[in-house]
Amino acid sequence: MLRGNLGAGKFGTPEKDLDELRETFSYIRKRVEPRRVLEEATVVAQGQQKATDSTGSGTNNYAEFDITKILKDEDDGVPEFKRDPSQPYSLGPNISDWDEQRAEWLKKNPDFPNFIAENKPRVLLVTGSSPKPCENPVGDHYLLKSIKNKIDYCRLHGIEIFYNMALLDAEMAGFWAKLPLIRKLLLSHPEVEFLWWMDSDAMFTDMAFELPWERYKDHNFVMHGWNEMIYDQKNWIGLNTGSFLLRNCQWSLDILDTWSPMGPKGKIREEAGKLLTRELKDRPVFEADDQSAMVYILATQREKWGNKVYLENAYYLHGYWGILVDRYEEMIENYHPGLGDHRWPLVTHFVGCKPCGKFGDYPVERCLKQMDRAFNFGDNQILQMYGFTHKSLASRRVIRIRNETNNPLEVRDDLGLLHPAFKAVKV
């Protein structure tokens, strides 16, 4: 009866039993991995999950299909240029006269000026995410909301966007992936004056705040941070590389070259990580990350780079979400958009939430709910231009706050966002 029902295979061997027993009892000591839980929960949450049809060629049901099965490399005959692995890592061939080359190009191309208005540089906002679907089933939805949020801010402020979904250099994967990308974009877009890198988990929460470009006319690298925390304390979170400005010039190419050596995956990154943990204050033990590396560079080579680096803290070029999100209602009551600082933050950055990967360092619910609130907080400033607002900071529903009139051009533009000065073209 047993054999007929279970088959010899499932019957197992005594050794297999012992293994399973061992594993079960070690469960008591092992901490349950959230990711597995999430995958299980996804399976159950999708209800009537039949055994995944591996070919799936006939099904019309999106729940049953595993997309990763079709995302495969193919050879299309176009030859590939590979980097010589025997050479030490570099972001690209050395360039030493970029300022001159670029100045000449700009002169020859007056239709692509690097300043689009008086005191207003041409800015390219760069962000991105993985080309594969998120592990977290709602991760892509939050990426979508995040890019919509950036599209809105950039449309108002005359900034262009590049959304990257390609890994340019397999060695510089993870947080380091932005370095080869930034260099490539600077060199391919000489008309861009400032490149603004922004993480995918950062959202604009002040739609009216225009960056004080004049303040940075003598600087090439603007990050949120504090001088004392970098130069005196060497604190690993003394600055944040989740949202920063980099000028398109030789100096920037040089600092990128100085920055990249700790990046290559494997032994180099690990050893560099140990060095950084040793040298920097409060840094936990893990492989080298771009932020710690930058802290280290500035702290140890201040004379070389310091005078062109602006550590900004007068407004939230990067605003750590933990201390901001609970105060949104208070801000709405007491302040108004356009301040950019602790009273109304320009950027709320969800460090540690990792909505695309498996659930991150913070409780899931808090992260996602707060991201919804931050999104709505920013979105309200866009919707109010058109006479709407979200029902509450937690709600996706929108309600009308202004009736349609037969005189649309006389309507009050409270925040002045419909036709702001910072969007005006050079006449």
Next chain:
Amino acid sequence: MLNRYTALTLIFCFLEKLFVFELMGSESTFSAQKRNTGVLPTTTATAARGRAASTLPRGRQMNKTYNNVKITILCGFVTILVFRGTIGISNLVSTEAEAENQHLIEETKRILAEIRSDPTDPNEGLEEYLELNATFRLGPRISTWDKDRKVWLRKNPKFPNYVNGRPRILLVTGSRPNPCDNAVGDHYLLKALKNKIDYCRIHGIEIVYNMAHLDKEMAGYWAKLPLLRRLMLSHPEVEWIWWMDSDAFFTDMVFRIPVMKYRDYNMVIHGYQDLLFNQKSWIALNTGSFLFRNCQWSLDLLDSWAPMGPKGPIRDEAGKILTANLKGRPTFEADDQSALIYLLITQKDQWMNKVFVENSFYLHGFWEGLVDRYEEMIEKYHPGLGDERWPFVTHFVGCKPCGSYGDYPVERCLKSMQRAFNLADNQVLNLYGFRHRGLVSPNIKRIRNETVPPLVNVDQFDIRHMVNQGSGYRS
């Protein structure tokens, strides 16, 4: 299944015990049973049991007990094996980690369900639909928009409607405010949006991505009408408003809308005049990608278009009229495309002189006939053509990846969408010297040496410079 087997095993064991007990205690009886076939075993067994209980010597009894225990253990062993086979050992051991695991699963399920639920369901809270003979308006009637707009433009020279000789275009698209039914839906919404961002950056077009239900009555496909009207009125500096569905991908990054062609028109829509006026087909035009000039005429058209839209009896009744009058239309509530077709047919003289029915390029390109030919196109043609040789837009009508079910097999849809995305992305990556590893792969490879000075590559490969100088696409 578990219960069934447990019960069976236990019964089996019990019977075994009973049977073997008899075996142990009354061997002679057994032989007697065999010999005396006529005698009922039970009676004899009972009799034997009774006899056995009273007459067996002590040593024999110990042996019997020992055998009994052996059988019990054997029984138990068999039961455990069946248990193990059906439910596994791990489930027999319930630990604190198990409970925590279970709790985490429950919590995550709850959070995902909460996030996925649609609190902005337009039907929720809408106690009554508009009555059948009620008039629906998109807003208060405006009749002097052309003049008002001209005055505004004169007063705001910093917001001209023409920039660098080209009219200002605003691309409008969007999706629902809550997550798709499956993760893959949101992933392709994201890819489609990146695709639009790339095209619009190259061509100096602004994007509005809408995720709000502005009008509860005009829900679903009709939602674009109040949105377009609102945007036109708020942005007088915009000359053309271009609606594009979220399931449409740009596949020709070089092709530009030939705006000069539409100097005397106010609406540009892909379709076929023959299908429209002769056959009255419900798919004669496609409202998944079309342009409206920002002018009084367009406001008037929107006002005439809207009445079939309000959800409820109006939309249902309108659907019946449309199905009755348009060829091939299935029975369902009124949709914006059928309504527009019906409007243009029945009020041809009022509108058609300002509507350009475009089919010389794929302002909307139905995906099924296009996606399999991409390799052929790459071999024979080049971007910039916009037509059947290299489609401007590939539109995945019917795939519905944000929902649970599409009209086509999922694998075909997703694979094709990925191919369209890569076809376009290769044109963007070309400037940077990269290309995808095939049309379905998310990975890229370097296709140009970096020894050439970067600015030489910029002049040669940046689409914007090609377009301005009138030179062709180079890859």
